[in-house]
Amino acid sequence: MRAEASNAAATFSKLAYSTLFSDAFSSRTSAVDAIExxxxxxxxxxxxxxxxxxxxxxxxxxxxLESPERTVESQRQWIEGIQVEGQRMQGLVEDxxxxxxxxxxxxxxxATMSKQQEKLDxxxxxxxxxxxxxAVAFERGVExxxxxxxxxxxxxxxxxxxxxxxxxxLIDNACKYAEADGRVVVSAKRxxxxxxxxxxxxxxxxPSSDLPHIFDRFWRADEARTSGAGGYGLGLxxxxxxxxxxxxTLSAQSSAERGTTFTAKxxxxxx
Numbered sequence: 001m002r003a004e005a006s007n008a009a010a011t012f013s014k015l016a017y018s019t020l021f022s023d024a025f026s027s028r029t030s031a032v033d034a035i036e037x038x039x040x041x042x043x044x045x046x047x048x049x050x051x052x053x054x055x056x057x058x059x060x061x062x063x064x065l066e067s068p069e070r071t072v073e074s075q076r077q078w079i080e081g082i083q084v085e086g087q088r089m090q091g092l093v094e095d096x097x098x099x100x101x102x103x104x105x106x107x108x109x110x111a112t113m114s115k116q117q118e119k120l121d122x123x124x125x126x127x128x129x130x131x132x133x134x135a136v137a138f139e140r141g142v143e144x145x146x147x148x149x150x151x152x153x154x155x156x157x158x159x160x161x162x163x164x165x166x167x168x169x170l171i172d173n174a175c176k177y178a179e180a181d182g183r184v185v186v187s188a189k190r191x192x193x194x195x196x197x198x199x200x201x202x203x204x205x206x207p208s209s210d211l212p213h214i215f216d217r218f219w220r221a222d223e224a225r226t227s228g229a230g231g232y233g234l235g236l237x238x239x240x241x242x243x244x245x246x247x248x249t250l251s252a253q254s255s256a257e258r259g260t261t262f263t264a265k266x267x268x269x270x271x
Contacts, residue, residue: 172235201259251263
């Protein structure tokens with residue numbers, strides 16, 4: 001009898017926790033869906049983007065605190081959720097600060113030019129960016145390489161930290177959209193008086209109706225095209241700000257035949 005009572009108590013405990021888990025998870029999912037499904041104006045978008053990870057962090061913390069007697073290992077799902085969403089929030093804040101910095105630079109062009117500008121080899125930077133993303137591309141089943149036409153140094157004047165970030169943003173974006181068994185090709189070369197960095201990827205093309213908006217802040221394409229790998233919609237906006245701050249242009253073309261190509265064009269650094 002005592003053994004049966006003990007088994008019954010254990011079963012009841014499991015059922016109670018299962019119910020708690022199910023109810024909490026349903027509430028967490030409903031809250032996130034409600035936020036992500038509700039429209040937001042341009043001014044509200046930064047707050048709307050931040051609200052989703054904050055909602056998940058608070059929900060996961062609440063679920064974990066409901067059962068303080070349970071071990072950390074048994075609540076790993078909720079703790080890891082807090083960590084992941086915290087990292088997403090950190091990335092969002094860093095991106096917004098980056099854009100704010102570039103907005104200030106646009107207002108004061110003289111201040112931009114007075115930054116610590118260096119003679120930079122964008123061809124070398126592009127090649128190093130490809131190496132950095134080889135593991136990312138492999139995990140996504142994407143082939144990535146540098147175009148054979150890319151050879152020799154291509155110098156521009158710029159702020160090292162900003163210029164180094166730009167090809168990484170474009171390559172990361174290309175890897176997301178190349179789809180499994182796709183290909184990403186990066187090239188950097190001199191064309192006349194300009195340094196040209198191109199990042200091309202195979203995969204579903206960007207609809208012509210979307211092309212005018214891809215550099216808009218917080219704009220995101222249909223998540224079906226990225227297998228849910230979309231971010232906050234700030235990367236391309238940051239890349240464009242970097243290029244324009246250095247006197248260049250960033251454009252995009254996309255078609256089913258040629259894939260999607262982002263082209264950054266910089267003035268050549270004069271000796």
